[in-house]
Amino acid sequence: MLKDNIKSIRKSKGLSQEELAVKLNVVRQTISKWEQGLSVPDSEMLISISEVFETPVSTLLGENIAESEADALKAISEKLEIINLQLSKKQNTRRKLIHWILISLCAVTIIVFISLFLLNSPYLNWNYNDPENAVLGVAFHAFEWLFVRTAPFSLVVFIVGIVLTRKKV
Numbered sequence: 001m002l003k004d005n006i007k008s009i010r011k012s013k014g015l016s017q018e019e020l021a022v023k024l025n026v027v028r029q030t031i032s033k034w035e036q037g038l039s040v041p042d043s044e045m046l047i048s049i050s051e052v053f054e055t056p057v058s059t060l061l062g063e064n065i066a067e068s069e070a071d072a073l074k075a076i077s078e079k080l081e082i083i084n085l086q087l088s089k090k091q092n093t094r095r096k097l098i099h100w101i102l103i104s105l106c107a108v109t110i111i112v113f114i115s116l117f118l119l120n121s122p123y124l125n126w127n128y129n130d131p132e133n134a135v136l137g138v139a140f141h142a143f144e145w146l147f148v149r150t151a152p153f154s155l156v157v158f159i160v161g162i163v164l165t166r167k168k169v
Contacts, residue, residue, distance in 0.1 A: 003037040005060050009053045010035075023052045099165040106158045113151050116144055 010020050010031075017031040024031075024045065033039040041049060050057045121144065123137040 002040060002061060003035050005062070006031075006049065007035040009055055009060070013053060020052065024048055095165050095167075099162060102158045102161040102165065106155060106162065109151050109155050109158065112147065116147065 010017070015023075017035070018028045021028045021031050026045075030039070034041055046057050046060060050060055053060070121141075123140045126133045126137050128134045128137060
């Protein structure tokens with residue numbers, strides 16, 4: 001048990017045998033002998049090892065740590081699975097929202113386009129001697145001019161977005 005615990009804690013701390021040996025003021029072969037079970041550290045050395053590992057001596061002498069690490073890894077993997085599911089749901093919700101926003105923008109674009117077509121530029125018959133009508137007419141004409149030229153491109157972009165955000169089966 002001690003040999004397995006020293007090795008597993010050393011690896012979990014990311015230490016090589018050489019690095020641990022330097023911290024304990026021993027040679028690397030001593031660490032290797034402990035991990036192979038060919039020798040055991042004395043009580044003072046056990047205290048030094050526990051200080052380096054920041055682990056109680058009872059843990060070093062207790063049951064194998066590798067088993068408890070497997071349980072910890074299982075718990076971590078379960079937590080990661082839950083987090084992944086939450087992220088997946090959030091991403092799916094955001095995809096649906098974007099999808100419906102793009103559908104709405106398509107509908108609004110088509111409705112405005114049809115409205116402008118049916119109105120047939122009524123501002124052209126206005127009396128532009130009145131400054132308020134002149135400003136409003138120019139603003140409406142600028143909107144119509146810009147909209148008619150950009151709406152087809154916008155519509156294509158919206159449709160591509162709808163296709164890209166649809167639910168993939």
